[in-house]
Amino acid sequence: MAALDNLWPSRLFVSVYISGALLMAGYATWHYLMGDYDEILLPALLSLLLGGAIFLRLINNDYRRLSAYLALISCYLLIAVELPHQGQLAMLWLGLPPVLALLLLPLGPAMLLNLALTPIWLALLDNGPLWSAALYYLALVGIASLPCWARQRRTALLRATQPHDPQCDALSQRVIGERLVAEVERARTLKRPLAVLVVHLPQLEMAEEQFGSTLLHTLLDRLCHTVHASCRHHDLLGRHQTTQFWLLLPDTGEAGALIVRERLMRALGREVLAETGAIQARIRACYLHPGENAARFEQRLLAAGMKLMEPLP
Numbered sequence: 001m002a003a004l005d006n007l008w009p010s011r012l013f014v015s016v017y018i019s020g021a022l023l024m025a026g027y028a029t030w031h032y033l034m035g036d037y038d039e040i041l042l043p044a045l046l047s048l049l050l051g052g053a054i055f056l057r058l059i060n061n062d063y064r065r066l067s068a069y070l071a072l073i074s075c076y077l078l079i080a081v082e083l084p085h086q087g088q089l090a091m092l093w094l095g096l097p098p099v100l101a102l103l104l105l106p107l108g109p110a111m112l113l114n115l116a117l118t119p120i121w122l123a124l125l126d127n128g129p130l131w132s133a134a135l136y137y138l139a140l141v142g143i144a145s146l147p148c149w150a151r152q153r154r155t156a157l158l159r160a161t162q163p164h165d166p167q168c169d170a171l172s173q174r175v176i177g178e179r180l181v182a183e184v185e186r187a188r189t190l191k192r193p194l195a196v197l198v199v200h201l202p203q204l205e206m207a208e209e210q211f212g213s214t215l216l217h218t219l220l221d222r223l224c225h226t227v228h229a230s231c232r233h234h235d236l237l238g239r240h241q242t243t244q245f246w247l248l249l250p251d252t253g254e255a256g257a258l259i260v261r262e263r264l265m266r267a268l269g270r271e272v273l274a275e276t277g278a279i280q281a282r283i284r285a286c287y288l289h290p291g292e293n294a295a296r297f298e299q300r301l302l303a304a305g306m307k308l309m310e311p312l313p
Contacts, residue, residue, distance in 0.1 A: 050074050176236065179248060193287070195286065198244065199244065234250060
């Protein structure tokens with residue numbers, strides 16, 4: 001489901017780019033049919049530029065910002081050329097730049113770009129008082145930003161209440177910390193053992209930098225799938241740091257934790273990727289001591305994680 005959610009916005013934006021390229025090509029065709037041969041070159045070249053943005057978006061989603069800026073440059077150039085000659089329709093054309101920026105860019109960069117380009121768009125107008133055009137432009141920027149602001153606020157709220165990590169099928173850092181406290185209290189109350197496996201994947205440090213986000217998500221998916229397939233239903237996997245995971249093993253003593261550790265090491269070693277080879281994992285088992293509270297146990301888990309991150313001799 002997460003993969004489909006990530007794919008849908010990409011397809012949506014690609015369809016927007018394709019529509020823009022077709023409109024630009026149609027605009028060039030319209031100039032040709034009207035006999036305005038001097039006006040054909042710019043929309044024709046800009047349609048090719050939009051085609052390049054589509055190509056970048058299709059080959060790699062990591063180029064989405066570059067493709068967005070290419071689309072904005074294409075539209076801005078056309079608007080800058082046509083705006084001074086539109087007469088009564090100039091106010092309609094003036095509303096296109098802020099809407100395009102808010103559609104293609106995040107809210108912060110879009111607002112900054114819209115405000116920075118305000119003098120340029122106003123200078124291109126050749127009729128009507130500037131103060132009314134400026135008021136119209138700024139009001140449109142404010143109104144058009146409201147849906148983006150509402151969406152950003154909703155996304156932040158969902159992220160704050162979402163129990164899972166946004167990149168993989170593991171509990172988030174906040175949730176795994178809360179579950180650790182609860183499991184420690186449960187183990188102390190019922191006098192049951194509790195073990196935690198600290199899992200460090202050093203390959204995650206270079207996966208995204210060298211091969212992009214696709215390999216990073218593949219590594220995370222393989223890890224989570226392998227852990228869930230190798231553990232019990234009530235064992236809890238959480239992502240505590242970028243490259244570290246905590247696997248909570250309730251009612252598990254030292255012998256059981258070592259068995260799970262060896263099982264995970266073998267299972268992860270069988271997961272081979274073309275770019276990085278077999279998944280390399282460093283795993284350390286920690287056990288709750290009698291009378292130990294959650295804060296002290298968490299400190300030992302953090303210390304174990306720091307040890308795992310140290311380079312091998």
